[in-house]
Amino acid sequence: MAGKVSNFSDLIQRVAASCLLHPLAAGRHDSCDSPVHRRTGDEDDELYEHETGDEHDEDDGDEEDEDDEVIDGGGLRFKAGEDRGSTKTNKEVVEMEMAMREVFDAVGAMKKAYVSLQEAHIPWDPEKLRVADAAVVGELRKIGVLRERFRRRHFTGGGERVMAGSTLREVVAPYEAAVDELKREVKCREFEIQNLKEKLNGVANVSHSKKGRSVSRRKVGSIGLTEVAAAPAPELFEATMSQVREASKSFTSLLLSLMRAAHWDIAAAVRSIEAATATTVGTNTTSSTIATQNGDAKYALQSYISRKLFQGFDHETFYMDGSLSSLLNPDQHRRDCFARYRDFKAMDPTELLGILPTCQFGKFCSAKYLAVVHPKMEESLFGHLEQRRHVVEGGHPRSEFYGEFLGLAKAVWLLHLLAFSLDPPPSQFEASRGAEFHPGYMESVVRFAGGRVPMGQIVGFPVFPGFKLGNGSVIKARVYLVNRN
Secondary structure, three states, rough: OOOHHHOOOOOHHHHHHHHHHHHHHHHHOOOOOOOOOOOOHHHHHHHHHOOOOOOOOOOOOHHHHHHHHHHHHHHHHHHHHHHHHHHHHHHHHHHHHHHHHHHHHHHHHHHHHHHHHHOOOOOOOOOHHHHHHHHHHHHHHHHHHHHHHHHHOOOOOHHHHHHHHHHHHHHHHHHHHHHHHHHHHHHHHHHHHHHEEEHHHHHHHHHHHHHOOOOHHHHHHHHHOOOOOOOOHHHHHHHHHHHHHHHHHHHHHHHHHHHOOOOOOOOHHHHHHHHHOOOOOOOOHHHHHHHHHOOOOHHHHHHHHHHHHHHHOOOOEEEEOOHHHHHHHHHHHHHEEEEEHHHHHHHHHHHHHHHHHOOHHHHHHHHHHHHHOOHHHHHHHHHHHHHHHHOOOOOOOOOHHHHHHHHHHHEEEEEEEEHHHOOOOEEEEEOOOOOOOOOOOOOEEOHHHHHOOOOOOEEEEEEEOEEOOOOOEEEEEEEEEEEEE
16 A cells, blocks of 8 residues: 555656646747757657656756756655655554554454353353453443544544544443432432331331230330330340340240140140250259149240240350451440340331341341241141241241240340440359259249248259349349259
8 A cells, every 4th residue: 555655656746747847848849940949759758758757868968957957946846745745644544554453453352252241141150241241341442442542633623622522421421321320229229218217117106006915015015115225224134134024924825825725735745845955964854844733834934935035145146147246346336236226126026027027136036936936836736837937938927926926036136135235245144953042143933932932942944044234233043943852
């Protein structure tokens, strides 16, 4: 291409030089009588050869000097301009070839990246998909840069400014569209959050105004009706522990009534439960048998239920995950726990889990229900396993039995949040079977005549754990006492 341009430029030079000399020749031919201008064909050929820059014959000195001066003068002027135009043209051609080569390379690379993007879909490979997507976007940006470079090169002055502004708008437009889309998503999220807040407020109002519940359920619900403290305190922990005991009594009473309605052998059931949950090798069930004989089977059931519910109480998530926030950032964790306590206190657990079934509290309820209620127990009490199946699938049944269980679970959950809100946190302890009765740390669930525990009483089985608080006060462990003999 460059060679063709050079030959064409040389041809133009020759024609221009000839045009510059023709007026002189025409002036000579006007005087036909002048011998100087009468030339033969051979002389004309010689003149043409001299004009076109081929082999030159010798003429007389003056004419040759004059002709050379005109040719050289015109030829040099024309050749200098033509050389500049030729150089500029060659440069543009080279630049255009380089630009096209870059465009083809970028398009080829983009096609390869797009093929990789398609291959990442089957089989699905998220990491490969992310890399291929970034490669496609990168190649598209390269093509955009080449387009911008081309436009800037071929537009100058005002045109360049107009095209630059147009290109800038084209480049910014996708980002503006993405920002608008993100703003719309944020508005949607804010709307969803507002709806959830309204639902939670509605749940709290419904829990306050619901009527027709049992006395025990009203007692548990009264946790949400009492005024929320401004800061965690040992007295608040003691009051919440009392609520746990009341809720446990209510759930145990309902469970016993269902057992009797299903014609269970309560003594055998208690012995089976004690045998299945005994943690010490060689532990017998004599104390629980005595309890059933004395009509105190409810205490044996309370003991079983409290062991299941308080298992993992010393961990910040009941060992549902490996979180260590209480150790890594204890101050922030305490604040977070008390804030959750304040928010959760006024909520109805059934309504809450209807909205957020898989929250942390929902997971806690599911795990504890499956631990407390054995499949055979549920099938015997209700004739089916629908509630258990519902819980296993991540739901929460709206039955009276499960609702009563949620009241107990809520009380334990609140107690747990308070425990991790206090600094220092309460230390949990539990009386062991056969231990001597210690009035400073233990409390009998059975009332004796005169309100005093007679001599020779030992722990038959623990009913509720005790806690020692940071201010030195003690929440006594509740135990079922039996005679040493």
